[in-house]
Amino acid sequence: MKCKVSENPSIKEAYRLIEDGIRKRALVVILACCSASYEGRARSRLDAGERLIVIKPDGTFMVHQDRKVDPVNWQPPKSRSRAYIKRGSLYLESIRRDPEERLEVEIHEAHLVSYYLARDVHDLMVAGHENDMGDMIIMHPQLIEKGFRPVAREYAVASGFIDILGKDENGSLMIIELKSRKAGVSAVKQLKRYVDEFREDRVGVRGVLVAPSITHDAMEMLEEEGLEFREIEPPRELRSNRGVTLDNFL
Amino acid sequence: MKCKVSENPSIKEAYRLIEDGIRKRALVVILACCSASYEGRARSRLDAGERLIVIKPDGTFMVHQDRKVDPVNWQPPKSRSRAYIKRGSLYLESIRRDPEERLEVEIHEAHLVSYYLARDVHDLMVAGHENDMGDMIIMHPQLIEKGFRPVAREYAVASGFIDILGKDENGSLMIIELKSRKAGVSAVKQLKRYVDEFREDRVGVRGVLVAPSITHDAMEMLEEEGLEFREIEPPRELRSNRGVTLDNFL
DNA sequence: CGCTTTATGTCGTAC
DNA sequence: GTACGACGTAAAGCG
Structure with a gap:
């Protein structure tokens, strides 16, 4: 029973x-x-x-x-x-x-x-997180742009962790901030703080916000600050490969 | 039935x-x-x-x-x-x-x-939020310190809203950041951003983090940045007066 | 309606 | 065990 x-x-x-x-x-x-x-x-x-x-x-x-x-x-x-x-x-x-x-x-x-008396052994399989986006970009860097090469992930700086650090085809440093949902002003502020830390040292640092969409206010602030936006949807495959690291590509 | x-x-x-x-x-x-x-x-x-x-x-x-x-x-x-x-x-x-x-x-x-077929007309009465803390401090400014005078609440600045803006007995500007739970590094960062905006204009601006407790890392960062901490518990009375405004005291 | 912030957030995870 | 950040956060408050 x-x-x-x-x-x-x-x-x-x-x-x-x-x-x-x-x-x-x-x-x-x-x-x-x-x-x-x-x-x-x-x-x-x-x-x-x-x-x-x-x-x-x-x-x-x-x-x-x-x-x-x-x-x-x-x-x-x-x-x-x-x-x-x-x-x-x-x-x-x-x-x-x-x-x-x-x-x-x-x-x-x-x-x-x-x-x-419920028996339930299965856990939810879910896709579409920020982490999955990171995996996807590491595996397909050209999603950011042709010639983009990721260098580090979760790179620690004073104000937090940079989602993906990389270089463009000219060798300029690129700071990638990922959001799996619509990006707001707070995402731009976060990206700006990271970029500012690096711009103190050298010029030519690019900051890129990657998200499926962006709010109007956030887009305005982004342009004011000379930062960039890439519209990318988070991946939808269930059970995407966990634990993708940069080692796979170095 | x-x-x-x-x-x-x-x-x-x-x-x-x-x-x-x-x-x-x-x-x-x-x-x-x-x-x-x-x-x-x-x-x-x-x-x-x-x-x-x-x-x-x-x-x-x-x-x-x-x-x-x-x-x-x-x-x-x-x-x-x-x-x-x-x-x-x-x-x-x-x-x-x-x-x-x-x-x-x-x-x-x-x-x-x-x-x-459920009938349920009552809503939850709850006490102990950040908003109640704000009310309490507006009504009893000496909780922050002797001579403290609140000037504005939810004061809008570029990077967000300052919970309480006020002056100390010497007339120095004070920025109060409230947290109803243990404050972490993120609370300190938030306070720092507000204070930085004002410090650009004038010196002698004080930033005070108000919370029932604080993490070790947050306390360290606070001291490094020359900010202050006040240990205050959020009030526990149910149905505390909503809509306390500064008008009551000006 | 869109944006921002709070929460008894909850939950996972790295330290 | 504690601290930190993400979440299909949900829900409230404000312009």
Whole structure:
């Protein structure tokens, strides 16, 4: 039996089913009218309403309202959850250590209590990150321009890390800043800081912002600063080669 | 009847219940073995496993694994979801416009399908954000130091917004950067950028980072740059006065 | 609507 | 274990 379900359970039934689910390391799913108090890095109070409560076998605890992607209250993996009855009311508690945080949910009326012995071995395969863009450019430098040669990746400078450092066909230094999404002003500022560090030493340093698109403000600032933009889409292949390094090409 | 539930439903039963729930703007909750494909800003594929699927009345769509707080796949509010049967299999689809994104979930076996006509009018009351810290400092400037007078809030400069601008008892300009959590190197860099903009014009500008704590590296950088740190905890009162402005004190 | 910043961000990863 | 940066960040606030 993968699943155990109880509709409109009594307080005691609900309590037993929830504790049973937690002990069996099941995915516990509750639909109930509840209120919640949280105290930890911040502090919050949520008055009564009908919500979805989830307790995961890894210790994750969530209270979801009927809106938004994010839970309204939650605790992260490794938190310790339990149910208890106090003065005739059913409570759920989830405690995290370091930082010390506590979430308490009072269940006023449970409409559905269930748990699910879920087996799930697969992880998400995803493509389209900044890192994948870097891999792609290292493997196909001509995407930047003909004659471009990458020299270093994640190159450390005072103000941070340069995504890709390279040279153009004339031997001028090129600083590549990658963004996998639309680039904003902050990306231009970041690139400018890197370029400024090098321009102090020598002239003829080129700064290139690489992204699938750019905001209007960012484009203006880029032109003012004498920097360049290359429109490149992040790669879409799932399971792209991880760990592409410059060694492959030196 | 707040709740409608079906255990181990047939494909057709599951389909009907899910479509019914979506149409009634209920919170739809499914426990099922499924796989998922996403294509939009990025691209992803998730192979079969037993998971929790939630469709909210605001259009939010989530697939939760048995671990982590974040959903493994999701669509934001206002997405359009539907169920359909194709070649004898049950699918869920959620589509978002702008950016165009599509999430498709194939349900291999439904263990529990339910929907919940949830009423929830209350919003979370929370305390302890950066904004509350700002309010507190405007109301009690001596928290920064004796003689400190705030002059402007969210003051716009080229590189962003200065949280609080003020003067010390000698009339020197003070730039206050607030962080409600432990401050890291990035907070110091941000403060430094603001201070640099003003130091170009005049000397004697002080930069103060205000946070409950600070990382070691950040503290070192702060001292190198001649900036200051004030250890202040964000306030914990729920429902603190919103909309405190400088007008109250000028 | 687009842009910017915050967050109990969460999560991975290098040190 | 701590610190740092990326994220399909999501969500709020402002022009």
